Amino acid sequence: xxxxxxxxxxxxxxxxxxxxxxxxxxxxxxxxxxxxxxxxxxxxxxxxxxxxxxxxxxxxxxxxxxxxxxxxxxxxxxxxxxxxxxxxxxxxxxxxxxxxxxxxxxxxxxxxxxxxxxxxxxxxxxxxxxxxxxxxxxxxxxxxxxxxxxxxxxxxxxxxxxxxxxxxxxxxxxxxxxxxxxxxxxxxxxxxxxxxxxxxxxxxxxxxxxxxxxxxxxxxxxxxxxxxxxxxxxxxxxxxxxxxxxxxxxxxxxxxxxxxxxxxxxxxxxxxxxxxxxxxxxxxxxxxxxxxxxxxxxxxxxxxxxxxxxxxxxxxxxxxxxxxxxxxxxxxxxxxxxxxxxxxxxxxxxxxxxxxxxxxxxxxxxxxxxxxxxxxxxxxxxxxxxxxxxxxxxxxxxxxxxxxxxxxxxxxxxxxxxxxxxxxxxxxxx
Amino acid sequence: xxxxxxxxxxxxxxxxxxxxxxxxxxxxxxxxxxxxxxxxxxxxxxxxxxxxxxxxxxxxxxxxxxxxxxxxxxxxxxxxxxxxxxxxxxxxxxxxxxxxxxxxxxxxxxxxxxxxxxxxxxxxxxxxxxxxxxxxxxxxxxxxxxxxxxxxxxxxxxxxxxxxxxxxxxxxxxxxxx
Ligand SMILES: [Zn+2]
Numbered sequence: 001x002x003x004x005x006x007x008x009x010x011x012x013x014x015x016x017x018x019x020x021x022x023x024x025x026x027x028x029x030x031x032x033x034x035x036x037x038x039x040x041x042x043x044x045x046x047x048x049x050x051x052x053x054x055x056x057x058x059x060x061x062x063x064x065x066x067x068x069x070x071x072x073x074x075x076x077x078x079x080x081x082x083x084x085x086x087x088x089x090x091x092x093x094x095x096x097x098x099x100x101x102x103x104x105x106x107x108x109x110x111x112x113x114x115x116x117x118x119x120x121x122x123x124x125x126x127x128x129x130x131x132x133x134x135x136x137x138x139x140x141x142x143x144x145x146x147x148x149x150x151x152x153x154x155x156x157x158x159x160x161x162x163x164x165x166x167x168x169x170x171x172x173x174x175x176x177x178x179x180x181x182x183x184x185x186x187x188x189x190x191x192x193x194x195x196x197x198x199x200x201x202x203x204x205x206x207x208x209x210x211x212x213x214x215x216x217x218x219x220x221x222x223x224x225x226x227x228x229x230x231x232x233x234x235x236x237x238x239x240x241x242x243x244x245x246x247x248x249x250x251x252x253x254x255x256x257x258x259x260x261x262x263x264x265x266x267x268x269x270x271x272x273x274x275x276x277x278x279x280x281x282x283x284x285x286x287x288x289x290x291x292x293x294x295x296x297x298x299x300x301x302x303x304x305x306x307x308x309x310x311x312x313x314x315x316x317x318x319x320x321x322x323x324x325x326x327x328x329x330x331x332x333x334x335x336x337x338x339x340x341x342x343x344x345x346x347x348x349x350x351x352x353x354x355x356x357x358x359x360x361x362x363x364x365x366x367x368x369x370x371x372x373x374x375x376x377x378x379x380x381x382x383x384x385x386x387x388x389x390x391x392x393x394x395x396x397x398x399x400x401x402x403x404x405x406x407x408x409x410x411x412x413x414x415x416x417x418x419x420x421x422x423x424x425x426x427x428x429x430x
Numbered sequence: 431x432x433x434x435x436x437x438x439x440x441x442x443x444x445x446x447x448x449x450x451x452x453x454x455x456x457x458x459x460x461x462x463x464x465x466x467x468x469x470x471x472x473x474x475x476x477x478x479x480x481x482x483x484x485x486x487x488x489x490x491x492x493x494x495x496x497x498x499x500x501x502x503x504x505x506x507x508x509x510x511x512x513x514x515x516x517x518x519x520x521x522x523x524x525x526x527x528x529x530x531x532x533x534x535x536x537x538x539x540x541x542x543x544x545x546x547x548x549x550x551x552x553x554x555x556x557x558x559x560x561x562x563x564x565x566x567x568x569x570x571x572x573x574x575x576x577x578x579x580x581x582x583x584x585x586x587x588x589x590x591x592x593x594x595x596x597x598x599x600x601x602x603x604x605x606x607x608x
Contacts, residue, residue, distance in 0.1 A: 033433075035433050141431075201545055204512070211541050212534075213527070213569055303432075304432050338456050372463075378455075381479065381481075384459070390462070411451075413451045415463060417464045422459075
């Protein structure tokens with residue numbers, strides 16, 4: 001009984017193609033989820049129905065794309081805003097010398113489709129922020145292989161916000177991988193159910209920042225000279241002109257400025273690539289770390305998509321600096337997380353109620369215990385208790401009707417010192 | 431696919447849809463509306479609708495900088511509070527920990543910043559620099575050397591600079607409160 005038996009074979013599915021994967025999918029095991037249905041149904045889902053999004057086509061992304069394609073995912077989408085740099089070629093193995101300068105997402109998609117028959121990879125060369133909820137809604141699963149904290153915070157908040165209590169399809173599992181040198185982590189985020197990326201923001205390794213007075217007066221390291229050039233000299237010489245760390249001319253200027261400084265203080269080791277590394281905060285990427293983390297992410301994607309085994313709950317940490325050490329634990333959701341924590345309350349008020357009246361209602365509400373609430377919507381302030389200037393600027397709103405400021409079904413963010421973080425009100429009118 | 435939804439139904443109904451307001455924006459609103467500043471510090475928002483860019487004036491009521499009003503600009507980026515606020519002194523002042531471009535040497539603005547700190551901690555830290563300038567972390571080297579070697583001259587320089595005088599060829603901004 002080899003793989004032709006799955007009944008959904010396409011011309012690309014030659015005999016034995018999925019022999020090894022099918023060992024897992026053809027029969028349930030001691031750790032399979034009760035909902036697991038061995039055989040054709042699960043294979044059909046994985047190979048013909050599941051749609052997966054990969055964010056990032058760099059060091060982790062290349063590994064993730066290859067793993068997913070070889071595991072049997074056939075409808076893969078990939079987003080990346082970068083183009084290929086020659087320094088990527090040592091580990092981002094879907095790219096060749098001839099591809100330098102081309103968009104990572106497009107080259108990676110073409111490579112995978114050529115190499116793994118029957119797989120469709122749809123690239124998008126651009127920012128994740130270009131896409132709206134409708135776009136993210138089409139996927140079953142999302143895997144992130146990003147090196148940017150900001151981008152991760154954005155996709156995390158977007159997926160948490162997308163969860164709609166009325167629609168099970170709106171909950172998209174997010175698998176997040178990250179590496180820094182020999183360290184890495186893989187985690188499974190079930191938006192609104194498990195802890196989210198924002199919940200763990202304080203666990204991040206801090207990027208090294210040197211005291212500004214050391215940079216200014218007592219440089220000892222080549223990095224101090226580079227920081228001096230970028231933090232102090234650039235704004236002094238170029239004024240308002242913004243430094244673009246992707247512009248080779250800017251890096252060259254910083255490199256030359258830092259070199260002069262280094263010479264003055266007898267410091268060795270300022271190079272062009274170190275300059276680029278320091279200002280872009282590049283941590284050396286290690287191919288093997290990327291491979292391990294990507295494998296872990298894809299393993300989770302496979303388990304979640306097929307229910308063939310228990311998935312990670314919820315944080316896997318790899319420390320390869322001294323030997324190989326790993327630790328898996330359940331990172332707990334934070335009640336005061338600004339993205340997934342706090343509370344949301346439905347409030348039905350009269351369309352005649354002034355803002356002042358709403359504030360009184362909140363203060364009187366026994367179950368939430370708010371003192372001195374400040375109110376805003378996503379794009380404007382309604383009433384802020386402080387500082388005095390903003391209080392005065394928003395005071396005229398107190399006598400306005402809430403319905404003039406917030407549309408039916410609209411949301412108000414309430415902050416107050418007595419709240420752990422914030423409360424959101426969904427307003428309907430009577 | 432695993433059936434996640436059943437897990438969702440089992441938990442309490444607390445987690446409903448959240449607003450579209452960004453985490454940075456909510457955090458800034460929280461920080462600003464809960465500022466607990468002494469009368470020696472005042473914020474000013476050039477555009478009251480923009481909470482991410484504002485000024486702070488510090489008017490120390492004791493110490494060697496008493497009588498002056500010192501202006502700082504705050505710029506908060508969307509990655510706050512992962513990234514610290516960017517703070518600059520907008521005047522040319524004679525202070526060991528502030529250079530002539532307005533850069534400020536305050537540990538919590540750079541190497542010791544943590545997301546649990548807030549705008550209040552930064553403001554209190556800034557005010558402290560005027561009460562206790564620190565000659566060990568110099569950004570204006572002349573001022574720092576003077577402070578540790580010849581305190582009387584340093585105090586004189588501080589007074590003169592605050593009136594807008596020139597010290598060692600550098601003219602400082604007048605910062606006296608009228
Ligand atoms: Zn969270």
